[in-house]
Amino acid sequence: MITENIISMAELAKINDIKAVICSILPANGYPWKPGMDPAQKINAINRTMKDYAKKNVMVYLDYFSSMVDDKIGSEKIIHMMVCTQIKLGTV
Numbered sequence: 001m002i003t004e005n006i007i008s009m010a011e012l013a014k015i016n017d018i019k020a021v022i023c024s025i026l027p028a029n030g031y032p033w034k035p036g037m038d039p040a041q042k043i044n045a046i047n048r049t050m051k052d053y054a055k056k057n058v059m060v061y062l063d064y065f066s067s068m069v070d071d072k073i074g075s076e077k078i079i080h081m082m083v084c085t086q087i088k089l090g091t092v
Contacts, residue, residue, distance in 0.1 A: 003046055006050060007053060014057075020059055021060045022054045022060065024061070024066075027043060027068050027069040047063075
C-alpha cells in the first residue's frame with residue numbers, strides 16, 4: 001500500500017509536469033509508540049522498490065537511509081531527533 005501510494009503521487013506529478021524526487025524512508029528498528037513492531041525489513045523492501053521505480057522512470061532517488069542507518073538496521077539518530085522535536089514542541 002505504501003509503495004502504491006508513492007508511485008501514484010509520482011505519476012500524478014509526472015502528468016502535471018512536476019519533477020518529483022523519490023526519497024528513501026529513514027531507518028528504524030522499532031517505534032516507541034508501538035512496541036514489538038519490527039519495521040526494518042519492510043523499510044528495506046519499500047526503499048528497494050522505490051529506488052528501482054525511480055531508476056526505471058528516470059526520476060531522482062534521494063537515499064537518506066544509507067547515511068542514517070546503524071548496525072542494528074535502525075537509527076539512534078532518528079530517535080534522538082524525534083525526542084528533541086517533541087521536547088521543543090512540549091509533547092514530552
